[in-house]
Amino acid sequence: MKILITGGNGDIAQKIVAHLNKYEVLNPDINELDISDEEQVKSYMNEYKPEILINNAAIFEEAYVKDAKRFEEVIKINLIGTYYCCKYAIINGCKKIINISSAAGFKGKARFSSYGASKAGIITLTDSLVEEGIEAYCLIPHRMNAGIRRKMFPNEDVEMLLNPEVIARVILNIFDGCYSPGERIDIKKQL
Secondary structure, three states: OEEEEOOOOOHHHHHHHHHOOOOEEEOOOOOOOOOOOHHHHHHHHHHHOOOEEEEOOOOOOOEOOOOHHHHHHHHHHHHHHHHHHHHHHHHOOOOEEEEEOOHHHOOOOOOEHHHHHHHHHHHHHHHHHHHOOOEEEEEEEOOEOOHHHHHHOOOOOHHHOEOOHHHHHHHHHHHOOOOOOOOEEEEOOOO
16 A cells, blocks of 8 residues: 655654555655646656545744735645645545544644644645545644644643644554545544
């Protein structure tokens, strides 16, 4: 089974890759697959034809509502890039999609309007995929101990954050049939 995990060398992607070692895993970094570039996504999916897509790539940066340029950049990568990956994976026969969103998609926060909006969009995009007959799941982790968060909040107590390994374990549970397609998997604690 061929699995594509977007997000390259990020903490979450690396934990997922480590837990899926019995599968053929594609884990391109941004130089190999820029998900915000539709033609690049189309070409990559046409070439590799993943059977399972795990949309993990995202950026987590400050973007105030009044900063339209930065807002659009975050939406382009986090939401539109996820859409491109879903679209071209499905066209190429992908059977299962796992989208990684965030609890930030439930409630907006000052300085992170674009991140929250993009993650809310991923939640409803996943709902739509299921309504269109695609086997899709949405993981919604709360406060992850990942590089992008540590960069933004360097003084945050990491003991209070979820370990990225929890995402990998939930994905394995999906593979084992522990969740139903369309389920919004709200991850608030370690497994």
